[in-house]
Amino acid sequence: MDFNGHKPIYLQIYDHVCERILSGEFRSGDRVMSVRELGIELGVNPNTVMRAFERLQMKEIIATKRGIGFYVCDDAKEKILSEQKKDFLENEVPEFLKKMELYGIKMEEIVSLQQISK
Amino acid sequence: MIKINNLDFAYNNTQVFKNISLEFQKGNIYGLLGENGVGKTTLLKIICGLQKPQNGSVSVDGFTPSKRLPEFLQNVFLLPEEVITEDTTPERFIQKIGVFYPRYDFALFNQLMGELEVDLSKKFNELSHGQKKKAWLACALSLQTDYLFLDEPTNGLDIPSKALFRQVISQHCSDESTIIISTHQVKDVENLIDPIVILDRDDVLLNASFAEITEKIYFEYGPERLQNAYYTEMLPGGYINVMPNTEHEESNVNIEALFNAVMKNKETIKNLMK
Amino acid sequence: MNNTFNINRFGKILKHDGLNFFPNIILALAIIWAIPVIVFLFTSLMPSDETTQLYDPFSRIDIISTLSTIVLIIAPARLYKTCNDPRKGIVYAMLPASTLEKFLSMVFYCVIVTPIIYIVGALAIDTILALLNGPYEGFAVSYYFDTFAKINAVFERDNITIDESWILYYKSLSPTFMIVLSALGTLTISSIFMFGNMIFKRHKTGKMIGILIIMFIIFMIVLINYAVHTEVLTHNIEDKAEFVKYTIFLIMNAIFYAEIIVSALMLFGVYRKIKTQKY
Known part of the structure; x- marks a missing residue:
């Protein structure tokens, strides 16, 4: 490590x-x-x-x-995942949204990206 | 526990310590830091009873080291920086002195020699410098004394050996043991030492655990130099700023930056950590 | 826990020092043991004629005794060379035994074990050589511990005629006194060099011998000055034999007390040094 x-x-x-x-x-x-x-x-x-x-x-x-x-x-697994989810929503998502705004990316573009990857 | 009170020490006319007081608690691996010549080795020798302070008291579990009582001696071991070259194999050497130490374990010695990859068949004076240091380390650890003092133990070790060193030391540590590692090669013992003691010419600037340090001091890793920082240093990809911890945030101690911050702001940090 | 003396721990330090004993001294002993062997070989290999010298046991005992003094002198620096070394001495200083135990063990090996091993070895070698058909006549071992036989034999050999009063005088020096005196001499020489080994870091034996020579010279100058001044030597002494006897008696006693005082001081010094030596 x-x-x-x-x-x-x-x-x-x-x-x-x-x-x-x-x-x-x-x-x-x-x-x-x-x-x-x-x-x-x-x-x-x-x-x-x-x-x-x-x-x-x-x-x-x-x-x-x-x-x-x-x-x-x-x-334990569930707890870790829910903690990580909380961390993701609280820390990473706001950062992500900030960048979307900065680059002028619309939510639809993200949704279409998600559909392509499926 | 080691208690040092109002210690004065001088070699002939050179003052080394002037009225210093310091405590070492059980169950820790202390890092003893300081520039060359500030008396790290001397402090270890005083704690071992090899030197006698002119003034003040030193007590190790209630014993005065300079009396050299067997009951005290059987619980301490000092591994000097310049390892001694004995004309015998480490195995024979440890069998000779091991019997004096109540928790000495020969099987552990063999295990450590294996883990540290030292050639068992060679005499001390036939081993390379790094191998010799590791052989002495195996001897020192197998005695399982409550107090173990290591003076610049990673000097002369190659990179894989330094990792092995950290492993065997953390293995040796227990709630009852106190290890003091004096070093100026901070990188070698990063993550291993906690608390940290920083010595200066005849003074102690810091004696604090990581938890205590991060409570008062914040290590900010960022893209710029900050004005109110105690110390700033350029790292790959940005700057590290050693700051007063006003927001009560937790950060990771960077020992080198901390050391430099302390050396630049001796009185400020000494008072901050009091 | 008894921090002054514990028989168990004393046993451990004896064993520890014992394990260091042979590796440190065997070479020196071997060289000293070899001296009579070399003399033997040298004499046997010389072309045999009238001048071939024969060595009687008493002169060989003298050689062994002299060499045993050398063994005593070199032993401390051989056995405990590193114990006051600023670096190497740390292990010894921190060895968990009391000062008294370390001290007694040091005395045991320097004063008792070393001379005994040397003398036993030397006498054994002498016996083997005497059994061979060579220049060594008789066995040194037969007379070594018999001081009076030695003195009488020397007198006989050198055709010294001695009157009754001399014999009586020698007899008055009891065997016990002679043994005590020689044991004390051993202790004195050994303790002086043990002390030298503790106070000097290098050239331990040489420096101590130097100091002894200087002290001897000073002592002699003082003594001669005193003798000249008090005109002791210029006095016409009526009874020379009485005077000599009296002087011997006086010197014997002076040596006896001087040895006790010197040994005690030296041993105390060694003890203090073990306890307080800084590293």
Whole structure:
């Protein structure tokens, strides 16, 4: 995994774990690798990984079970998708609309593009 | 926990530390940064009891290091910058000293030598500089002391070895252990160190975790130089501006930019982070 | 946890120093052991005629004793060379054993183990050589620990006639006293060079020998000055034998106390250095 410069590392690790859940590598009910294991894999301070895991826990994407460690919550995928959807609508769509206006693109053009790609 | 209070230290007539106070908490990998000659190595030596402060107190879990009590010594290990060349194999060396350390693990040593790709059959003085450094690192980590001090550990390591270094260090870290890495090669330990301590000539400018730093300081990556920035640097594709964090936004710490910002605004940032 | 002395930890430091022992000193010992062998070979290979010299056990004991002093002198710098090195000494300084344990282990190897190994080896080599049909007559080992046999034999060999009072005088120096004196001598020489090993970073043995020579010269100058000044030497002494005996007695006692004081000071210095050496 390559870290980029802009986002805090722990948020990047958060996204990284989400991606691995979406890709099906970690399934619902599965044990997620431990903070230690992920820290070693990424060569990152375990405290940073811990911060990412705390956020994942807060968002109820993962939870802890005594004796097992962290496991993926049942509806983790749905939660991640809905969060990403929310992020998309709140951050990317307004940016997108701004650019449409700037370039003078009409909504019909976008709709026709969508029909072609179907 | 390491507590340093009102420490004064001088070599003959050269003042190194003047009334500095500093704490290192358990369960962290500290990055000890500072320009050459500000006393990073000296600070580590004082904490290990190899040098005695003229004034002030140093306490490591309640022990005074300069007394060199076995109960203290069995919990600390210092890996010096210039690695020592022993006329023996790392394996024989670690077997010789390992018995003194309560949590020493020979299997771990072998595992680390494998992970770090060091030739087991060679003596220290037959290994290349990078290999020697890695062999010492394997020795140091296999002793599993609560306190581990690494002085410029990535000097002389090749690029793949630097990645291996980060892996084995994060592997070693536990809630009970404290690792202090002194370095001026920040890139090698980025994402590994947190908190960061920045030393200046006879002073401590910063001792803060990333969370504390990002709360007060904002790292803005953008297309322009900002006027109120502590420090601005050109990066590929734009500028990084180290700013006061007025909007309470989270950003990613760029250690090099932070270091330069601190060096340019010593008093301002020292007071900001208090 | 006892931070001053723990028998378990002492065992560990003994083992640690023991593992360093042979690799560090074996070459020096081998060279010193080889000296009598070289003399033996040299003498045997010379064309045999009337002048062929035979070496009796007592002169060989003298050689072994002299060489054992050399072994004592070089041992500390061989065994603990790096312990005060600003770089290499860090491992030793941070080794989790108490100062007392490190100190005792150092004394054990420098003062006891090294000379014993040397002497046992030297006597064994001497015995083997004596068994061969060569210039070495008799066994050094038979007389090595018998000081009086040695003295008597030397007197006999050199045809020195001794009167009753001399014999009585020697007998008055009890065997225990002689053993204590020689053990103390060993300790003194060793502790001086152990101290030199701790205070000097380089040319440890050489510098210490230099200091001893300078001190000896100063001591002799003072002594001669004193003797001339008090006209001790110019006095006509009635009973020369009595005077010599008395002087020997005085010197023996002076050496005895001087050795105790010097050893104690040197050993204390070594202990302090182990405890406070900066790196």
